[in-house]
Amino acid sequence: MDGNAPDFAAASRAALADPQLRGNFRRAMDGLMSKRAAQFADTGEWTGVRALAASVRLRALSKLPELLEKLEENCTRNGIAVHWAATTEEANAIALDILHKANAKLVVKGKSMVTEEMHLNAVLEKDGIEVLESDLGEYIVQLDGTMPSHIIMPAIHLNTKQIAHLFKRKIKDAESREDAAYLTDLARRVLRAKFQAADVGMSGVNAAVAETGTLCLIENEGNGRMCTTVPPVHIAFMGLEKVVETLEDVPPVISLLPRSATGQPITTYVNMISGPRKDGEKDGPREVHLVILDNGRSGIYADPELRDTLRCIRCGACMNHCPVYTKVGGHAYEAPYPGPIGKILVPQIEGLAKRGAMPHACTMCNACVEICPVKIPIVEIMGRLRVEAVKPGGAVKDGGAKASRAEAMVWSGWAAMNASPTAYRIATAAMSRLGNAAPASLPMLKEWTNVRTKPRFAGRTLHDLARAKGVPDV
Amino acid sequence: MSDARSSILTKLRTTRDAHPLSPPASDFAPIEAKQWPDQERLPRIRRLMEAVHTEFLDATESDWPAVLREFLAREGVGSLLYAPATEAGKRLVEGWETASPSPPRGEAPHESPEGPAAHPPHPNPLPGGERGPNPTLIPYDRPLEDLKSHLFESIEAGLTTTRGAIAETGSLILWPTADEPRTLSLVPHIHIALLRADALYDTFLQAMREQGWAQAMPTNLLLVSGPSKTADIEQTLAYGVHGPKRLIVLVVHP
Numbered sequence A: 001m002d003g004n005a006p007d008f009a010a011a012s013r014a015a016l017a018d019p020q021l022r023g024n025f026r027r028a029m030d031g032l033m034s035k036r037a038a039q040f041a042d043t044g045e046w047t048g049v050r051a052l053a054a055s056v057r058l059r060a061l062s063k064l065p066e067l068l069e070k071l072e073e074n075c076t077r078n079g080i081a082v083h084w085a086a087t088t089e090e091a092n093a094i095a096l097d098i099l100h101k102a103n104a105k106l107v108v109k110g111k112s113m114v115t116e117e118m119h120l121n122a123v124l125e126k127d128g129i130e131v132l133e134s135d136l137g138e139y140i141v142q143l144d145g146t147m148p149s150h151i152i153m154p155a156i157h158l159n160t161k162q163i164a165h166l167f168k169r170k171i172k173d174a175e176s177r178e179d180a181a182y183l184t185d186l187a188r189r190v191l192r193a194k195f196q197a198a199d200v201g202m203s204g205v206n207a208a209v210a211e212t213g214t215l216c217l218i219e220n221e222g223n224g225r226m227c228t229t230v231p232p233v234h235i236a237f238m239g240l241e242k243v244v245e246t247l248e249d250v251p252p253v254i255s256l257l258p259r260s261a262t263g264q265p266i267t268t269y270v271n272m273i274s275g276p277r278k279d280g281e282k283d284g285p286r287e288v289h290l291v292i293l294d295n296g297r298s299g300i301y302a303d304p305e306l307r308d309t310l311r312c313i314r315c316g317a318c319m320n321h322c323p324v325y326t327k328v329g330g331h332a333y334e335a336p337y338p339g340p341i342g343k344i345l346v347p348q349i350e351g352l353a354k355r356g357a358m359p360h361a362c363t364m365c366n367a368c369v370e371i372c373p374v375k376i377p378i379v380e381i382m383g384r385l386r387v388e389a390v391k392p393g394g395a396v397k398d399g400g401a402k403a404s405r406a407e408a409m410v411w412s413g414w415a416a417m418n419a420s421p422t423a424y425r426i427a428t429a430a431m432s433r434l435g436n437a438a439p440a441s442l443p444m445l446k447e448w449t450n451v452r453t454k455p456r457f458a459g460r461t462l463h464d465l466a467r468a469k470g471v472p473d474v
Numbered sequence B: 001m002s003d004a005r006s007s008i009l010t011k012l013r014t015t016r017d018a019h020p021l022s023p024p025a026s027d028f029a030p031i032e033a034k035q036w037p038d039q040e041r042l043p044r045i046r047r048l049m050e051a052v053h054t055e056f057l058d059a060t061e062s063d064w065p066a067v068l069r070e071f072l073a074r075e076g077v078g079s080l081l082y083a084p085a086t087e088a089g090k091r092l093v094e095g096w097e098t099a100s101p102s103p104p105r106g107e108a109p110h111e112s113p114e115g116p117a118a119h120p121p122h123p124n125p126l127p128g129g130e131r132g133p134n135p136t137l138i139p140y141d142r143p144l145e146d147l148k149s150h151l152f153e154s155i156e157a158g159l160t161t162t163r164g165a166i167a168e169t170g171s172l173i174l175w176p177t178a179d180e181p182r183t184l185s186l187v188p189h190i191h192i193a194l195l196r197a198d199a200l201y202d203t204f205l206q207a208m209r210e211q212g213w214a215q216a217m218p219t220n221l222l223l224v225s226g227p228s229k230t231a232d233i234e235q236t237l238a239y240g241v242h243g244p245k246r247l248i249v250l251v252v253h254p
């Protein structure tokens, strides 16, 4: 394993051994799954709106370069400054430049996964700028000095008791009360002062409308509205796939996103921003910036099969339904995007040398594909990435990084054995005679046998038995 | 970073042209099919919004300022921020003077320890003994910068109009303007929204089509479906995290 590659196997073993963590996740995921199911009780409606949303995303991808140009044109006309970044370094540099020009000391942020991808907070802190996450879950995670463990519910790995302790340690005058209402109100008091004083507000984008130059953001707390309304400057960050063609393309996406994510019919706020404060208006930021980030997405787009990864609307439902994610939690992946979408997106962005283990953290049960509101063939892409990991020179960054000569030999031997009836007979007869004699501790069996009993080989092969019953060979 | 721009767009164009995508047609029928009879829309909106702690008041064109004033007095709300240049703002002021709210029941006004302006922002209805006798009207007549500390630190409620509501999800359509600023519905602890009972739509899609949104989007357009809430602490629903703690829909019946 590479020196700096996250060790998913070790991290997941540690997570599995933590009963508190597993309990927290199990409860949360069961709740989210049943609430989502209640929202889609009408299967006809689900099928129809889902097909529509998938078509909206596919149509956007089919015209991606044109729509991005149109988005830029219409945003510019509306007074929004558009910036392009090929890499996260470029995006961070753009952000710093805007902040320096605004002489910013305090930044408040709404939820944005793209800025997690950029590690923007660390960059700003290094520059001496105070940056505060304002989504309650993100705020908790920031106070705790960790990473979000879920893209929708960042602090889902913690329970009320743990959060009460954290607040007591980190917030002045906090009482030690394990009461969600009290803790929420405490965060409200701390953060309102920050919204009032902030120089710049930052946010993500759920969908950007090319037709009108509009940025759509959805949220429940009102912190997103605060960040995009109160400070004098607003900077929005989006991955380049987030564009949709028309305003009418927004309702299908907004219809499925909150229902899939948290099982609510709609979020408390759907916030559609089409520019900075106009002459005569009394509030709203005086500057609005939109940073469009590539960071490997154009590479994903280049491959017709992998391209489907970019349909994602980041609802997080695939995590809630994943048998691996729900057991190990989000931190085991050590990546900005965990769970099924993370397992296909992160290796493509960061490369298979570092992230080659991720596509293997999957049982291929297909649960994520069944619930994905935009019908991403996640499991097919997972399979493709497993192949890319051992095939040098493929479409994905660091393709072939996991290629092993021994594994290649085993597979070519297996192929040869299955191609010749004689070789097959000899090999299976040898297995049924000698297989049980092989100790479970053999190096090639250990990965399997250290958590399972070794299967027993039957004395006669299935072929043998069938032949004896008169089933003819073909 | 125009280098990034052209290299990104060139790459997208070249690779897309090498492998064009043919998306299926977008069939909006599954959304268009969502329709409710006239008499069911308002009850549905009310049910969905009440489920997330929205409160409703009923009034008519002529008495809504009085209904509002009485509500605020009853709840002990000391200050209401409003948009003076809007039709609704003018009606509010007219109706305010002529309204004769029933005096706060129980204690006499002077027993209230503080005047309305001195009320600290209070999350929940004040207990009976501290009822504000006479809510003060505060016009939002200057830029945010000149009102910010007042807005964040002492104003208790804000009044806005709406452009209707959506039956499918129970959502108000807010369309802030130069006269009716965005923070009016965001910063005060209580947001009161006027909803005309004859401005109801089936879906988000229908509302944007019939009102022609795509032709002229405002700086900020919002759907609001309840008071601010969060479930970030162990899935426990808590109201009033950053935005308004209470949302009151004042339904104006024709």
Ligand code: SF4
Residues within 6 Å of the ligand: A311, A312, A313, A314, A315, A316, A317, A318, A319, A340, A341, A368, A371, A372, A373, A374, A375, A376, A378
């Ligand atoms: S892959 Fe599908 S289910 Fe997963 S986050 Fe994206 S849209 Fe949601």
